[in-house]
Amino acid sequence: MATSSRAPLTSRLAGFGTTIFAEMSALATRTGAINLGQGFPDTDGPAEVLEAAVAAIRAGHNQYPPGPGIPTLRAGIAAHQRRFHGIELDPDGEVLVTTGATEAIAAALLALCEPGDEVVTFEPYYDSYAACIALAGAQRRVVTLRPPDYAIDPEALAAAFSPRTRLVLLNSPHNPTGKVFTRAELELVAGHCRGRDVLAVTDEVYEHLVFDGREHVPLATLPGMAERTLTISSAGKTFSFTGWKIGWATGPRALVSAVQTAKQFLTFVSGAPFQHAIAHALGLPDAYFESFRTGLQAKRDRLCAGLEAAGLDVLRPAGTYFVTTDIRPLGERDGRAFCLALPERAGVVAVPTVVFYDDEDVGRPLVRFAFCKRDEVIDKAAARLAGLRG
Ligand code: PMP
Ligand code: GLN
Secondary structure, eight states, rough: OOSSSSSSOGGGTOOOOOOOOOOOOOHHHHHTEEESSSOOOOOOOOHHHHHHHHHHHHTTSOOOTTOOHHHHHHHHHHHHHHHOOOOOOOOOTSSSEEEHHHHHHHHHHHHHOOTTEEEEEEOOOOOOHHHHHHHTTTTEEEEOTTTTOOOOOOHHHHHHHTTTTEEEESSSSSTOOOOOOOOHHHHHHHHHHHHHOOEEEOOOOTTOOOTTOOHHHGGGGGGTTGGGGEEEEEEEHHHOOOOTTTTEEEEHHHHHHHHHHHHHTTTTTOOHHHHHHHHTTSSSSSSHHHHHHHHHHHHHHHHHHHHHHTEEEEEOSSSEEEEEEEEEETTOOHHHHHHHHHHHHHSSSOOEEGGOOOSSHHHHHHEEEEEEEEEEHHHHHHHHHHGGGG
């Protein structure tokens, strides 16, 4: 069939290709390697939440839910923000249910940015940030977080702002580094937002995965930030149902309403029965959240020990599903080549962190492994990786 001579993909999306997560999961499927690449658990979340989803399907919750999300889920999200973070929200107008955090991020950038606006974010950055900033016609201004501690460099942060800055897009706990931004760092960011009249959009999907007694501080809880912050999270990570794609955005009415305007033309709505199940999940007792966190912390320790034994330099994460390693002690320099060869060499798939950097020199030797897997899978992967040392 004849096609136009013009390239089909718009210039805004040129270079975005296939996401590294899809590429690496396909590599795992093709080679039969253990997939420690894409971040998804290999077990289901709580049985009672599964049952709630089945019950919701049987009860006939199978048509379009209301645009902002079903009332019980919006109430559950507001109650969750109060219980864990002391944030008060009106479920009618300050809470929007989305198709995962992914849609909330996309809708926020499309709704809030004019073409030419600038978005300050931190690298390594989650891959959809760059793509959605580009879709919005905005420009990213990136502040590099450098290993081993990934601390914010105050001068680099200040230099990223300009009169065109519309918003700061901040992810804490941070994928892929596992960094949890400190209160002092968040205060630094907040100071710029307040002083320059800039909005903040925060991605807090790993809010319950913070280890070693550290605290997760939502940016919206800092002085003067509630009125200028859109807080995004999702059920995928917290309840181990990444395929359900129930997410949310919360914050001041005007911001939430703007995001809803964009969101309604992306998916309109989604996941009716799963919305009911997640409304139930958000009401689980504190003990659930606590044992989920300690369970993942133990998995972190398990995989970190295996990666150290394999001779990798381990950058121990403070939160999330992921640990980053530096491959240079193995005599390797290029994380992408290392990851492409890893299924053959060791029967394991990991993610080259360089794809999340504009400054590729910083990210080149870094490789991310996911530890949200069964202990026996982690052990098997570690045993295979131990062979790399030879
Ligand atoms: N942000 C970050 C930092 C993530 O790691 C992910 C993947 N869970 C998402 C957003 C997307 O979340 P969801 O699956 O809820 O769309
Ligand atoms: N958030 C997951 C990760 O970082 C992947 C989600 C996706 O594939 N988009 O691995």
